[in-house]
Amino acid sequence: MNPRIMIVEDERIVALDLKHSLEFLGYTVVAVAARGADAVLAVAQQRPDLVLMDINLGEGMDGTEAAQRIREQSRVPVVFLTAYAEDKTLERAEQSMPYGYLLKPFELRELEATIRMALARRQAELEVELAEERLRLALDAAALGVWEWDASSDSFEWEGHLEGILGGQPRFLRGEEDAFLNFIHEEDREALAVQLLSGQSISATVRTHHGRGHIGWIELHAKRYAGEHGGGERLIGVVRDVTERRRNEERLRQASVVFNTTAEGVLITGPDRKVVSSNPAxxxxxxxxxxxxxxxxxxxxxxxxxxxxxxxxxxLEMRQGYWHGEVTCRRRDGTLFPAWEHVCVVRDNPGEVVNYIITFSDISQIRQAEQQINHLAYHDALTGLGNRHQLDDRLEIELERARLVEQRLGVMFIDLDGFKLINDTLGHAAGDVLLQTVAQRMKTLLRRTDIAIRLGGDEFVVIVPDAQRIDDYAVLAGKLLDAIRDAIQLPSDRVNISASIGIAVFPDNAKDRHALMKAADSAMYDAKTHGRNRFAFYSPDMAERAHERMAMEQGLMQAIQQQALRLHYQPVVALESGRMIGMEALVRWQHPELGLVPPARFIPVAEESGLIEPIGEWVLQEACRQTRRWQDEGYPHIRMAVNVSVRQMMNDHLVERVAQALAETGIDPQCLELEITETAIQSIEHSRERLRQLKGLGVMIAIDDFGTGFSSLSLLKHLPIDRIKIDRSFVTGLPSDGNDVAITHAIVALAHSLHLELTAEGIESTDQLNHLHQLGVGEGQGYLFRRPEPADALTELLRGGHRFQAGRQ
Structure with missing residues (x-):
C-alpha cells in the first residue's frame, strides 16, 4: 500500500505542483491544507503517514505550532519544506521535533530521499512503541513492578505496579525515608540489601510493610549490570505481590496438617467418585x-x-452442596461400626464438579453411651429392673395393645413387709442386697413378655400381659410370695421377709394406666391390712378404704399439729388386795367429725406412715406430766406404763427423750414403766444395748403382749426385763380353754423362774381373776376393773381410796 501524505502549503500553485510530484513518485496525497488549524483537524481525521508542512502559513497558526500540536495529538511525523533557515526559525522548528527539514527550492530526488528516511524512522519508532506497549501490557497482565537503580547517579526508576505492590512510591534504593528498601520488613531488609549490592543475581521472597501494620509478601528478582562504555553500574529488578499466594500456601499447609492429623477419616474422590486420596485417620x-x-x-x-x-x-442439586447423616461403615476385617458422615461437592470456577470430599467419624462410643444413658433412664440402678419412666412408657404401650387385641392386662403392686425394720436394723447395705435378691427371684419367675419394675424403696410393679384367665394372676402372685418368703442370706445375717401383693386388671378394674395403678395400690394395702404375706384382687370398696386410710393419715398429721390427741388411763390392780397400784397410758384421737377414735383404727396407720414416732413422744411426755400431777396430789407410788413402738425402739434418740421427760417432770424413774413388744426386740444385739441404756435411767422395762411374738424364750435371760405382760388372747379362754390354761401356766412358771413380775391383760370376768390369782399372777388390768378413762375420772377414784375386786384362792 502506497504511503499516504498530507500537504500543508498556503501558496496554491506550490501545493498543486508538490502534489503532482508526490503522485509521480508513487505516493498518495490524502489532503491539502493552507492553514495550520485546518491541518491539525485534517490530520486527526485522515491519519496520514507523513505531513509535508511549510513553516510560514500566513495569518493564524504557523507551521511550527501546527507541527507541535500534530505531534502531541496524533503522533504523525512532520517534514518541514521551507525557504527559511535562520536561527530563530530553526529553534522554533526543533521544538516540534520534525522528521526532516528541506529548504526550497529542492530537487525531486532530495524530496524523495527525505520522505523515505522520515517514513523509515517512523516505522522504527512504531516498532519500538509497539514493543513498549507490549511490555507495559505484559507488566499489567502479570501485575509486575519493574525498577532500575543507577549506581552512578543513585537514581531509582520504576514502572508497572510497583507502587501498588509496595504501598508507596520509592525514589531511592536505600537510605532515604521513601527508599525502596524501607518498604521491606526489618527482619528481611539487611539480608536483601547485602544481596542487592553483592552483584549476584537475586531471587527471593520477602515481607513488606503495608499500611496499618499489615504485612505483605513480594517475590523479587534482580540482577546487577555493568554500565556500557565505562558508565555506572545498574541494578534492575522485577517485583510481584505474592501475599495471596503465601496465604493460600499457608492455608494449604494448615489443611495438610488437618488432613493428616484429624481424627476423622477423609476420602477425596474424583467426579467419577473413585478415591484419589485418603488420610491416616x-x-x-x-x-x-x-x-x-x-x-x-x-x-x-x-x-x-x-x-x-x-x-x-x-x-448436586442442593444449593449448599453438602449432606451429612449417620451411615454404617465396614472395616477391612468385615466388622461394622456406626459413623457420622459428611459429603460435599467441590466445583471449579465454571461450576463443574472436580471432587467429592467424604469425611466420617466413628460414633460407636456415642451410641454405646446413648444406650447406657437410655438404660439408666429406664432402669433401676440397684436391681436392674425397670424404673418409673419405663413403667409409664411400657404400661401405656401394653394398654394400647390390650385394647387393640381385646385382651386383659394385669398389674401387680408388690410391697415388702417389714423391709424398713431390716434396713434400719442391719443397715442400708444389707437392705440393698435384700432388694437385689428379691428382684432376681422375681425375674426368674416371670415370662419374657412380663415386665418387672422397681418403683423405689421396697415397692415393685409387675406388668402381666396376655393372661388367659384371672386365675393365672393368682397363680403367679402365689409363686412370687413363695419365692420372696424363702430365707435370704445377707452378709451378716439370714432373714425372712414377706410381701403384700395387690392385683388390678384391665379392663375389669380400670381403663387407663393411672386408674390401673391406683387400683393395684389399693389392693396391695388391702392385702397388707388383712395380715400381710398375701395377695388381693382389687374390688371397688378397696378404693373407699384406701381413701379412708389416706384421710386417716392426713387427719393424724393435723391432730398432732392441733393437739387433738388425748390420753386415757386404765388402772393396774394388785390381784391380792384389789388396790390400784398403777396406770397404763393409752392414746385416743378426738376427731372433729368422728368423735373419739379408738387406737385400733389409727395406730396401724400411724405405724405405717411413721407418725407413730411423734405420737409416741407426745404420749411419753404427757404421761410423765400426769404422773407428776398425781404425785403432787399425794399419790407418790403410782406407776405409769407407756407403750414404746417398734419405730421408737429403733430411734437412736429414744434414750435421750426418755431422760428429757424424766428431767422435765422430776418424777422418780421407778414410777415409769416402758412396755415393749416382742417384735421390737427381734434384733437382740440392738435391743440389748438399747434396753441396757434405758435401764440405766432407772425406769422399769416390761414386755407387752408376751407370747404372741417369735423371739426365743431363752433370750429373756440376756435382757434387763422387769415385767412380763400376759397377752389378752391367752386370758380370754381362761379357765375353760385347756390350751390357754397351759400357755398361761408356762408363762407364769417362766416369769417366776426368772424372778420377773407378772401383769395379766384383758381380765373381764371373776373366774379369770380368780384363776390368775391362784396361778400367782400379781397384777392385772381389764374391763372387770375399769375401762380406760380420762385422768379426771381416775383422780376421783384415787381420792376416794377405791379398791377393786380382789382375787380368791
Whole structure:
C-alpha cells in the first residue's frame, strides 16, 4: 500500500505542483491544507503517514505550532519544506521535533530521499512503541513492578505496579525515608540489601510493610549490570505481590496438617467418585491402606449399605452442596461400626464438579453411651429392673395393645413387709442386697413378655400381659410370695421377709394406666391390712378404704399439729388386795367429725406412715406430766406404763427423750414403766444395748403382749426385763380353754423362774381373776376393773381410796 501524505502549503500553485510530484513518485496525497488549524483537524481525521508542512502559513497558526500540536495529538511525523533557515526559525522548528527539514527550492530526488528516511524512522519508532506497549501490557497482565537503580547517579526508576505492590512510591534504593528498601520488613531488609549490592543475581521472597501494620509478601528478582562504555553500574529488578499466594500456601499447609492429623477419616474422590486420596485417620478407622482405597468407589468397600442412585444427583442439586447423616461403615476385617458422615461437592470456577470430599467419624462410643444413658433412664440402678419412666412408657404401650387385641392386662403392686425394720436394723447395705435378691427371684419367675419394675424403696410393679384367665394372676402372685418368703442370706445375717401383693386388671378394674395403678395400690394395702404375706384382687370398696386410710393419715398429721390427741388411763390392780397400784397410758384421737377414735383404727396407720414416732413422744411426755400431777396430789407410788413402738425402739434418740421427760417432770424413774413388744426386740444385739441404756435411767422395762411374738424364750435371760405382760388372747379362754390354761401356766412358771413380775391383760370376768390369782399372777388390768378413762375420772377414784375386786384362792 502506497504511503499516504498530507500537504500543508498556503501558496496554491506550490501545493498543486508538490502534489503532482508526490503522485509521480508513487505516493498518495490524502489532503491539502493552507492553514495550520485546518491541518491539525485534517490530520486527526485522515491519519496520514507523513505531513509535508511549510513553516510560514500566513495569518493564524504557523507551521511550527501546527507541527507541535500534530505531534502531541496524533503522533504523525512532520517534514518541514521551507525557504527559511535562520536561527530563530530553526529553534522554533526543533521544538516540534520534525522528521526532516528541506529548504526550497529542492530537487525531486532530495524530496524523495527525505520522505523515505522520515517514513523509515517512523516505522522504527512504531516498532519500538509497539514493543513498549507490549511490555507495559505484559507488566499489567502479570501485575509486575519493574525498577532500575543507577549506581552512578543513585537514581531509582520504576514502572508497572510497583507502587501498588509496595504501598508507596520509592525514589531511592536505600537510605532515604521513601527508599525502596524501607518498604521491606526489618527482619528481611539487611539480608536483601547485602544481596542487592553483592552483584549476584537475586531471587527471593520477602515481607513488606503495608499500611496499618499489615504485612505483605513480594517475590523479587534482580540482577546487577555493568554500565556500557565505562558508565555506572545498574541494578534492575522485577517485583510481584505474592501475599495471596503465601496465604493460600499457608492455608494449604494448615489443611495438610488437618488432613493428616484429624481424627476423622477423609476420602477425596474424583467426579467419577473413585478415591484419589485418603488420610491416616481413614486407614486407622477402617484398616484399609491408602493403596487399597485408591481408585475404588466408597460405596463398594466402605459403606455397608450403598447410597441410593438418586443420592449424588440430589446432592448436586442442593444449593449448599453438602449432606451429612449417620451411615454404617465396614472395616477391612468385615466388622461394622456406626459413623457420622459428611459429603460435599467441590466445583471449579465454571461450576463443574472436580471432587467429592467424604469425611466420617466413628460414633460407636456415642451410641454405646446413648444406650447406657437410655438404660439408666429406664432402669433401676440397684436391681436392674425397670424404673418409673419405663413403667409409664411400657404400661401405656401394653394398654394400647390390650385394647387393640381385646385382651386383659394385669398389674401387680408388690410391697415388702417389714423391709424398713431390716434396713434400719442391719443397715442400708444389707437392705440393698435384700432388694437385689428379691428382684432376681422375681425375674426368674416371670415370662419374657412380663415386665418387672422397681418403683423405689421396697415397692415393685409387675406388668402381666396376655393372661388367659384371672386365675393365672393368682397363680403367679402365689409363686412370687413363695419365692420372696424363702430365707435370704445377707452378709451378716439370714432373714425372712414377706410381701403384700395387690392385683388390678384391665379392663375389669380400670381403663387407663393411672386408674390401673391406683387400683393395684389399693389392693396391695388391702392385702397388707388383712395380715400381710398375701395377695388381693382389687374390688371397688378397696378404693373407699384406701381413701379412708389416706384421710386417716392426713387427719393424724393435723391432730398432732392441733393437739387433738388425748390420753386415757386404765388402772393396774394388785390381784391380792384389789388396790390400784398403777396406770397404763393409752392414746385416743378426738376427731372433729368422728368423735373419739379408738387406737385400733389409727395406730396401724400411724405405724405405717411413721407418725407413730411423734405420737409416741407426745404420749411419753404427757404421761410423765400426769404422773407428776398425781404425785403432787399425794399419790407418790403410782406407776405409769407407756407403750414404746417398734419405730421408737429403733430411734437412736429414744434414750435421750426418755431422760428429757424424766428431767422435765422430776418424777422418780421407778414410777415409769416402758412396755415393749416382742417384735421390737427381734434384733437382740440392738435391743440389748438399747434396753441396757434405758435401764440405766432407772425406769422399769416390761414386755407387752408376751407370747404372741417369735423371739426365743431363752433370750429373756440376756435382757434387763422387769415385767412380763400376759397377752389378752391367752386370758380370754381362761379357765375353760385347756390350751390357754397351759400357755398361761408356762408363762407364769417362766416369769417366776426368772424372778420377773407378772401383769395379766384383758381380765373381764371373776373366774379369770380368780384363776390368775391362784396361778400367782400379781397384777392385772381389764374391763372387770375399769375401762380406760380420762385422768379426771381416775383422780376421783384415787381420792376416794377405791379398791377393786380382789382375787380368791
Amino acid at each position: 481413614f486407614c486407622m478407622l477402617t484398616g484399609y491402606s491408602v493403596e487399597e482405597a485408591y481408585g475404588r468407589d466408597p460405596d463398594d468397600f466402605l459403606h455397608a449399605r450403598r447410597h441410593s442412585d438418586q443420592f449424588y444427583p440430589r446432592l
